[in-house]
Amino acid sequence: MATPHPLDTAAELDFVLALRRRWADRLYSALRAEYDDATASAPPENRAAAGEAAQTLSIYPWFAWMERGSQKMLWRAVESAVADIAPIQPPHAPAGSLTLDPDLAMPSWYTDWDIHVQPGGVWQSDMSAHTYELGAKLVMLGGNDDYTFHRAFVDTCLGPLHGQKVTRLVDLGCGFGKSTWPMKRAFPDAEVIGIDLAAPCLRMAHQKSEALGLAIDYRQADCRKTELAAGSADLVASTMLLHEVPRPVLEATIAEAARLLKPGGLLRMLDFQFTGDPFRDHHIACHGARNNEPFMPGAMSADTVAMCEAAGLKNAGWRAFDERGAGRLDALAWPERTEWHFPWAVLEAEKAS
Ligand SMILES: C[S@@+](CC[C@H](N)C(=O)[O-])C[C@H]1O[C@@H](n2cnc3c(N)ncnc32)[C@H](O)[C@@H]1O
Incomplete structure (x- = not known):
């Protein structure tokens, strides 16, 4: 596959971030307004009842699809953004330390699915860490760039x-x-x-x-x-x-x-x-x-x-x-x-x- 131009990658990241913001802001508040209207006479008293009511709303399929769909798009954009990044190098003369345990067994609940929908999870390769680092900024809707x-x-x-x-x-x-x-x-x-x-x-x-x-x-x-x-x-x-x-x-x-x-x-x-x-x-x-x-x-x-x-x-x-x-x-x-x-x-x- 040809490496995407950096401008295409930046545009893709911007697009996904804008889409996620729209999901969190416009779509969620519209769903809430529709829900409040529909349940005004008998507000659901618990999560299960609220879920049943929410799933009948016209906005719900859009909201639910966009939640997972935009997350998948996010990782695709992030993976192409970090595709050419250099492998992680050990620091020269470190003041702190790193102790890895090659015999440590990864629990199956940790490896059996891809946490946050990140393909391969955060533990498999250097690329997992690079992808996670950039993705973490977008997962937080761009609001955590400076931690x-x-x-x-x-x-x-x-x-x-x-x-x-x-x-x-x-x-x-x-x-x-x-x-x-x-x-x-x-x-x-x-x-x-x-x-x-x-x-x-x-x-x-x-x-x-x-x-x-x-x-x-x-x-x-x-x-x-x-x-x-x-x-x-x-x-x-x-x-x-x-x-x-x-x-x-x-x-x-x-x-x-x-x-x-x-x-x-x-x-x-x-x-x-x-x-x-x-x-x-x-x-x-x-x-x-x-x-x-x-x-x-x-x-x-x-x-x-x-x-x-x-x-x-x-x-x-x-x-x-x-x-x-x-x-x-x-x-x-x-x-x-x-x-x-x-x-x-x-x-x-x-x-x-
Ligand atoms: C969502 S991340 C949070 C990372 C960091 N604390 C932060 O705020 O950015 C959760 C981290 O917990 C690690 N983790 C999950 N279960 C663990 C366990 N049983 N022992 C050690 N680390 C674990 C994962 O590998 C992952 O790096």
Whole structure:
């Protein structure tokens, strides 16, 4: 196949981004308006009833098709944009480290389908990491090019530390490092460790961290079994990990995070929660299905607070999070918005002293 001209690639990326924005903004609000009209006399009381009502609406097939169709188009555009990109090179004289485990078995729930509809997932080759990196910007509707919400997470969620000095911070499911960089910037003297299953993402994370002057240690491991010492971390954090794993893995990940924490140490996990609005919650659950994130509804309805308590953590609870910049909100309640967006929330807990 002939390599596309860079202008064609840029036009393709712009087109897909515009299409996705239109889906999130115009199509979702039009669907909501049609739904509100149709159900005004008897508003559905739960997700299932809201789903039944939504599926009878004229806009629904367009909305549902566009959700998955535009995501597939996105990956096609991204794959051609990164087709000629250079392989990931190990940095010269790194200040941080990279520890890969060639014997680590990839769990079948991780490899059996292509997460986010990304062909081949994020773990198979260098190209997977390049594709994921560029795709992540478009998946967030172009609103995360400068990683605003990762910074907001660090600035508004990683405390208060009750005078405890942070000597070790662990980022579970660190991907290609975009969640880990602001953690290292906020705690420059701490040992910052990023854990992920995907070797290509870790190689990219390591290369980019060194280029950014951030000495971070990346390790390939399953979040359920990090092999780090018990009671060695002041902070254990994750962003967008919990909804990607089956419920038993979610529970084991929380238990492992609790094991890693020192007494008084903090757990902070940025993910998603149901909002109590049946229409919105139905469409988030459907997003899980249409976007190949099959564990999303199960993770969002799991009793993660009870899991924290069973793991020896206290003061567990969720707070809403505004990814546009404000970050952590004081309650599990979100500002009114008309466009489709994720119901961001933070799971907070601390290790009993
Ligand atoms: C949506 S990405 C989030 C990456 C990063 N935290 C961010 O915010 O950009 C989820 C990451 O979790 C990793 N992951 C999923 N399950 C895992 C597990 N059991 N152990 C380690 N990493 C896991 C995936 O490989 C992926 O890189």
